[in-house]
Amino acid sequence: MKISAHPKQKIQFSILLVLLSVFFYFIHFAVFRDFHHIMLYLVGDIAFLPIDVLIVIVIIERILTSREKRQMLQKLNMVIGAFFSEVGSELLKFFNEADVHSGQIAKHLIVDQQWSPEHFTKVEKAIEGHQFKFDMESVDIEKLKDFLAKRRAFLLRLLENPNLLEHEQFTEVLWAVFHLSEELSHREDVHHLPKADLEHLAGDISRVARLLVREWVAHMEHLKKDYPYLFSLAVRTNPFNPNASVVLS
Numbered sequence: 668m669k670i671s672a673h674p675k676q677k678i679q680f681s682i683l684l685v686l687l688s689v690f691f692y693f694i695h696f697a698v699f700r701d702f703h704h705i706m707l708y709l710v711g712d713i714a715f716l717p718i719d720v721l722i723v724i725v726i727i728e729r730i731l732t733s734r735e736k737r738q739m740l741q742k743l744n745m746v747i748g749a750f751f752s753e754v755g756s757e758l759l760k761f762f763n764e765a766d767v768h769s770g771q772i773a774k775h776l777i778v779d780q781q782w783s784p785e786h787f788t789k790v791e792k793a794i795e796g797h798q799f800k801f802d803m804e805s806v807d808i809e810k811l812k813d814f815l816a817k818r819r820a821f822l823l824r825l826l827e828n829p830n831l832l833e834h835e836q837f838t839e840v841l842w843a844v845f846h847l848s849e850e851l852s853h854r855e856d857v858h859h860l861p862k863a864d865l866e867h868l869a870g871d872i873s874r875v876a877r878l879l880v881r882e883w884v885a886h887m888e889h890l891k892k893d894y895p896y897l898f899s900l901a902v903r904t905n906p907f908n909p910n911a912s913v914v915l916s
Contacts, residue, residue, distance in 0.1 A: 692709075739830055739833055742830065743830060743831065744886070744889055747834075747882070747886050750841075751886060753818060753821055754818050754821065754822065755879060755882075755883065756904065756906050757906075758814075758844070759880065759906040759907070760906040761810075761811060761814075762799075762872070762875075762876040762879070762880075763907055765801050765802075765805070766799055766801060767800045767802055768797065768798055768799070768800055771797060772793065772880070773907040775790050775793045775794075776790065776884070776907040777905065777907065778884075778901075778902055778905060780898075782891065787884060787885075787887075787888040791885075794877065794880050794881050794884065797877075799872075799873040800869075801869045801873060801876075803866070804865075806869075808857040808858075809857055809858065811872075812852065812854075812857055815844070815847065815848035815851060815852075816848065816851075816852060819852075822841065822845050823845075826841055826845065836881070836882060836885065840875075840879055840882045843871075843878050847868075847872065850868060850871055851868075887901055900913070
């Protein structure tokens with residue numbers, strides 16, 4: 668039975684249920700004339716109500732909420748996969764080529780089928796300790812600006828997804844990428860920027876690189892655990908592996 672959300676109708680429905688209960692108790696008394704039996708079971712039922720509330724509201728609700736959260740996270744991981752297909756992987760290639768210290772971190776990111784959860788945890792710690800540094804004189808800022816400008820609509824659609832609030836780490840990545848896109852879009856001529864401005868952009872790029880690499884590793888771990896066939900493709904298109912090839916040999 669579908670109950671209206673209107674408060675007045677809820678009250679009316681509640682009163683109806685109480686009256687039905689009184690009616691059936693009256694029928695019971697009229698037939699059996701055993702008031703003691705009615706009170707015995709009435710008090711017993713009332714005594715069980717707190718446990719009933721505990722089971723229904725606390726335990727079952729928690730189970731349902733946990734299930735809904737898992738389903739939502741699965742959908743979010745699909746969104747994250749789309750992000751890396753459209754934006755993230757290309758940015759990782761760009762940053763890996765431009766990072767002065769790329770050799771120090773790239774060697775830790777050659778993911779394969781043998782990686783264990785402990786291996787992923789170890790790599791995450793290595794990322795936190797890595798110093799992302801970019802020589803802005805050699806960074807192709809124009810290429811980066813054009814790339815992000817073409818993906819602006821896609822990034823905006825992702826930011827409009829309210830479910831992303833459930834994934835703070837990925838939301839942080841999106842905001843960092845979008846901020847970098849905004850910074851570059853407001854500079855008409857990126858070829859003659861003063862040193863102070865280049866240092867500012869280098870800081871923005873470093874922030875994006877750190878967050879993006881961290882999220883990529885987490886996404887790879889998720890794929891390895893839940894989607895082996897997608898993980899296989901991700902390994903064969905690893906932006907940190909110069910020998911990676913999508914073609915199996």
